Amino acid sequence: MIVEALPKLALKGKVSDVEWQQRVDLAACYRLVADMGWGDLIYTHLSLRIPDTDTYLVNAFGVAFDEVTASNLVKVDLDGNILDDTPFDINPAGFTIHSAIHEARPDAHCVIHLHTNETIAVATQKDGLKPLSQYSMFSLPSLSYHSYEGLAVNDAERKRLQRDLGDTNHMLLVNHGGLTLGPSVGDAFMRFYDMQRACEVQLMLQAAGQDVVAVPQSIQDNIFAQANVVHSGTTGGQKAWPSLLRKAWRLDPSFME
Template sequence: MYSLAPLSLKGKVSEIEWQTRVDLAACYRLVADMRWGDLIYTHISAKVPGTDHYLVNAFGLGFDEVTASNLVKVDLEGNILDDSPYQINPAGFTIHSAIHEVRHDAMCVIHLHTLATISVASVKGGLKPWSQYSLFSLPSLSYHSYEGLAVNDSEKKSLQDDLGDTNHMLLPNHGGLTVGPTVGDAFMRFYDLQRACEIQLALMQSNEEVIDIPQPIIDGIYQQASVVHSGETGGQKAWPAMLRKAYKLDPGFCE
């Protein structure tokens, strides 16, 4: 009850699946360190390259308990494919399977209930162009209205339609979501979205007049962001440093 049974899948899955497991487990540990978690109730998934299967956290484990081996592998119907003693969060299945089903470029999906993303998503007008961080998210930002606990298949279609081809999403009354072609890209996109929301929340609470960013500057940064935050200069460039941090926090995540 108070300790987890040891699990080890190293050498028992393909090399590419193992590396995906390590990256995803590291992401969970980093999210825990950033204090973006919500006990056991949010989720991050990563697709196993070359398959329609994805990895997600075991329902009931804290993010600081996630390891490469205790991640659960499921198919798009929610069937657990490995010999895991754990189950998955039904809401996590609805959200992540919906996105992986239609966004084949979205190898990683991060959905979190942070104070900042819930707050900004839930005010009229949503995210404002009030900081450099917001300008990284706004060109590819969508919204998905609250439909209650995401446990009904009926919500999958509206979620897919609302996300479209965007990479950042705010869910009013609910939280934030990002997708990416790698775990690193999805993580860095959520970092930008979270920072943008934190800054906006601080400015709103200040009750001071916000200095507007001129539209030509906004347009210019949109262009720059598409270069700076894509490919080797985006999440893929920052991820090795984040992975090193995860090892420093607790190398046990890669077991």
């Protein structure tokens, strides 16, 4: 059996220092998503806007998350046109959701969209995410839903997705998965981490078949302000991200190539 080798690129020193750091951060995020077991083979996407540009980084189609490197990320415009000299393609259908969000939300520098079992399961429950854990408290104040319409490939659904998202930073896509966005890779990652854990806990509680104690509404109303104090006005992503970069390095430093 012949195993096809993945083409190796080396863009360090050939792009700006700012773009290179964005590439490193996003590649690390792909590796961390793979390590957490949140991936879906070569499907689903994480995208990142390069600061002060209208260009975006996304994974090459056909490259597994644990093969993503800073150099093999593909640079595209909002229409999904490839701007790099690269041997790789992207999945245009997969970038549709990301481009719609980047278009509507200039603050959404990073968008993470994944098909985890737990986010699909909770998104598809009639009542969605419930206030059953501290993790859910971080998502509920800024959570939206989008109904399933099949593959998100048409402009009409793009508009509905943008409308449903509004100014929220967490979204559960019914029958489909979860999505978070943020001003940095670390923020988007931490938001997905919290939402994923909230969904996991909810399903565990439901599987136990016991009566549960929901978080009182008075605490729900106050939790977002409390979280802002704890995280100095952020999701905590900036604080957590350096340690997550070190974790990615320990897993496999090749993401920085």
